[in-house]
Amino acid sequence: MSDTNSQKISFLEDYVLSGDRLNTTASSFNEDTEEYWQYSLLYILNKSEGGKDAQTQAFLKKLEKSPFKNSDIIKNLLFRQQLKSFGSAERQALIKQIKEIVGIRSDELGSNNSSEEKKESASDIKLNVGTKANKKGGIEVDIGSAIKLFLKQANEQYLNLADLFSPSAVDAIATKDSISKLKKGEVAGVLELLKDSPPTSKLLLDLIMRDLKENNTEFGRRAIHTKLTVDQLKKLGEMDGGLYKNLQFVQVMAGKLRPISDVNWQNNEAYCKAYLDKLRAFARGPLKH
Numbered sequence: 515m516s517d518t519n520s521q522k523i524s525f526l527e528d529y530v531l532s533g534d535r536l537n538t539t540a541s542s543f544n545e546d547t548e549e550y551w552q553y554s555l556l557y558i559l560n561k562s563e564g565g566k567d568a569q570t571q572a573f574l575k576k577l578e579k580s581p582f583k584n585s586d587i588i589k590n591l592l593f594r595q596q597l598k599s600f601g602s603a604e605r606q607a608l609i610k611q612i613k614e615i616v617g618i619r620s621d622e623l624g625s626n627n628s629s630e631e632k633k634e635s636a637s638d639i640k641l642n643v644g645t646k647a648n649k650k651g652g653i654e655v656d657i658g659s660a661i662k663l664f665l666k667q668a669n670e671q672y673l674n675l676a677d678l679f680s681p682s683a684v685d686a687i688a689t690k691d692s693i694s695k696l697k698k699g700e701v702a703g704v705l706e707l708l709k710d711s712p713p714t715s716k717l718l719l720d721l722i723m724r725d726l727k728e729n730n731t732e733f734g735r736r737a738i739h740t741k742l743t744v745d746q747l748k749k750l751g752e753m754d755g756g757l758y759k760n761l762q763f764v765q766v767m768a769g770k771l772r773p774i775s776d777v778n779w780q781n782n783e784a785y786c787k788a789y790l791d792k793l794r795a796f797a798r799g800p801l802k803h
Contacts, residue, residue, distance in 0.1 A: 734762030
């Protein structure tokens with residue numbers, strides 16, 4: 515472990531256990547470092563007073579004069595606080611920030627005039643993409659529509675899905691209802707999103723099969739292919755028997771059949787025999803066809 519990482523871990527241990535986190539931060543970092551403002555602000559905004567006491571306000575005024583006030587970390591912390599303490603006074607500023615984050619121009623949602631403040635009846639509510647009416651007469655986020663909108667924007671703007679989603683979103687993107695509606699480019703994007711993730715997505719095999727057939731992707735080309743379990747590989751083989759004629763697929767399967775162990779199977783006769791028996795059964799089974 516590098517000295518930098520060791521120092522960071524040591525600081526975080528002290529910070530978490532400290533009864534005076536401001537002094538702990540000040541003793542570890544100077545005001546000309548982003549870390550000083552990050553950890554000081556993190557403590558300030560999580561105080562029981564809700565960040566509205568005199569100490570917090572004084573610190574925020576001090577932060578305004580800092581060159582780090584516009585860093586991504588600081589802006590994210592301040593935005594988080596605005597969401598937590600949302601009220602009518604902060605409404606316009608918060609809406610502006612959300613528009614900037616989502617990438618919506620003001621003219622796309624209409625001007626912010628006094629008529630916008632008027633109450634509307636349920637029948638007058640105009641739904642935008644990503645919202646739907648609820649039973650109480652209000653509106654709520656329609657996750658399915660929101661995802662479709664993101665996918666449309668990603669396709670039109672040639673964005674990588676990784677710019678919009680994390681791997682944990684895959685099960686929301688690819689559902690039984692939506693998977694057949696995904697374009698082949700979107701299927702490829704979803705699988706790339708999973709390149710550093712375990713093979714746990716519910717419809718992963720369906721996505722892989724579509725990718726192999728519609729995008730003419732060779733098995734083994736995507737990182738997720740080599741992470742599949744033996745059972746998943748067998749199911750893929752059942753979905754397309756032609757995979758057993760694919761060298762990459764056979765090699766991955768053969769490698770997965772060997773149990774994970776510290777034993778050097780090449781120098782252990784019993785272990786080697788057990789592994790070869792599995793390979794022989796594999797060769798006489800699916801490979802025979």
